[in-house]
Amino acid sequence: MNAELITALLVIGGAFLALLRAVKGPTTFDRVLAVNVFGTKTVVLLALLGYIGDRTGFLDIAVLYALVNFLGTIALLKFVETRRLG
Amino acid sequence: MSDPVLLINVLLLLLAIGAALAAMWTRDLLGAVMLMGIYSLLLAIEWANLFAMDVSYTEAAVGAGASTILLLTALTRTGTREKAGPNFHPTALLTVLVTGAVLIYGTSDLPRFGDPLAPATVHVAPEYITQTVGKVGATEATENDFGDHVPNAVTAVLASYRGYDTMFETAVIFTAGVCVIIILRPLAGSARRRTAGSKEDA
Numbered sequence: 042m043n044a045e046l047i048t049a050l051l052v053i054g055g056a057f058l059a060l061l062r063a064v065k066g067p068t069t070f071d072r073v074l075a076v077n078v079f080g081t082k083t084v085v086l087l088a089l090l091g092y093i094g095d096r097t098g099f100l101d102i103a104v105l106y107a108l109v110n111f112l113g114t115i116a117l118l119k120f121v122e123t124r125r126l127g
Numbered sequence: 128m129s130d131p132v133l134l135i136n137v138l139l140l141l142l143a144i145g146a147a148l149a150a151m152w153t154r155d156l157l158g159a160v161m162l163m164g165i166y167s168l169l170l171a172i173e174w175a176n177l178f179a180m181d182v183s184y185t186e187a188a189v190g191a192g193a194s195t196i197l198l199l200t201a202l203t204r205t206g207t208r209e210k211a212g213p214n215f216h217p218t219a220l221l222t223v224l225v226t227g228a229v230l231i232y233g234t235s236d237l238p239r240f241g242d243p244l245a246p247a248t249v250h251v252a253p254e255y256i257t258q259t260v261g262k263v264g265a266t267e268a269t270e271n272d273f274g275d276h277v278p279n280a281v282t283a284v285l286a287s288y289r290g291y292d293t294m295f296e297t298a299v300i301f302t303a304g305v306c307v308i309i310i311l312r313p314l315a316g317s318a319r320r321r322t323a324g325s326k327e328d329a
Contacts, residue, residue: 043131045131046131046134046135049131049135050134050135050138053135053138053139053142056142057142059165060142060145060146060149060165063146063149063158063161063162063165064149064153064158064162066155066158069157069158072157072158072161073161075161075165076161076164076165079165079168080168080191083168083169083171083172086135086139086172087172087175090132090135090172090175090176093131093132094132098180099175102171102175102180102183102184102187105184105187105188106168106171106187106191109187109188109191109192110168110191112192112196113164113191113192113195113196116195116196116199117160117161117195117199120157120199120202120203121157124203
């Protein structure tokens with residue numbers, strides 16, 4: 042067991058908890074928060090996997106996912122507040 | 128489990144299956160949209176792990192970004208609760224099972240994964256790899272198209288070997304986007320026009 046693997050397992054554990062929260066709810070805001078947390082876990086996991094496999098290209102993708110995650114959260118919250126997107 | 132990446136992959140795929148099952152099971156459509164976003168993010172990591180960077184980018188941008196917004200747009204015109212109904216559709220299950228069985232039967236004809244003697248490996252791939260990547264369409268007189276600056280074979284194939292294909296794909300997607308805007312806009316504009324027209328009538 043090396044440090045990267047333990048870190049990855051902890052992050053996946055956190056992702057699992059976020060998924061549980063997204064399934065259980067109970068309010069919409071729990072779910073929005075869960076999705077946002079999950080996106081953050083994705084970014085961290087990609088960076089970790091890039092480190093483990095020594096692939097620097099993963100960092101670019103991680104940054105892209107951070108941006109997409111932000112966009113999705115904004116769209117979700119806008120829909121929840123106004124029930125429309127325009 | 129000696130390989131850490133393998134262990135991580137297995138856990139991530141289990142999470143993806145969990146997210147997909149939850150998205151099917153939930154009756155809250157807004158929650159289902161969010162669960163599909165999570166599912167897309169997990170698949171995007173998997174694509175990146177398989178070195179399919181272009182697919183990974185697309186999955187993140189389209190699956191987690193654009194699809195979420197598209198589904199939310201659909202939800203603005205419908206309700207956010209699924210109608211209660213029978214959860215079990217025997218015909219649908221049978222169709223899925225038959226289709227899946229046919230597809231799995233079809234894979235028995237494919238060459239083994241990573242087979243060095245497979246037609247795809249011996250026919251054109253060597254040219255793409257040995258070259259020639261970056262010297263597409265080059266003759267003795269002209270310099271090559273990319274100036275030897277495309278180390279990634281996938282990028283070379285997408286941008287040059289299949290350059291026209293990619294270009295017209297972009298054109299098709301642009302046309303589809305314009306059509307969606309044309310279809311959706313009157314709905315937003317007609318309400319405004321109606322109120323303006325009623326004022327003129329008054």
